[in-house]
Amino acid sequence: MNNIEEIIKRMKNNSEEQNRQLAKELTQNLSQGQNDALSRLLSDKALVTKLMNTPEAQEILKKMGGDKNGHQ
Numbered sequence: 001m002n003n004i005e006e007i008i009k010r011m012k013n014n015s016e017e018q019n020r021q022l023a024k025e026l027t028q029n030l031s032q033g034q035n036d037a038l039s040r041l042l043s044d045k046a047l048v049t050k051l052m053n054t055p056e057a058q059e060i061l062k063k064m065g066g067d068k069n070g071h072q
Helices: 004-013 016-028 032-042 045-051 055-064
Strands: none
Touching: 004 016, 004 055, 032 045, 032 055
8 A cells, every 4th residue: 555645545534443453554564674764763752743844744634634733
């Protein structure tokens, strides 16, 4: 599943548990290096904040129907 629009559509219609499973599926498709980089990114709160404030991330959040904090 490479299409971001498809992923967003699934996330909007999924339960929390289904989204956890989706996240697991998506990370299983990453290489070890990509998983390591993702783990480093997610463990750095300042970097996550900076990333989430980019126009691209804001556009994805809008498509998901949430505000800038990801809340619906």
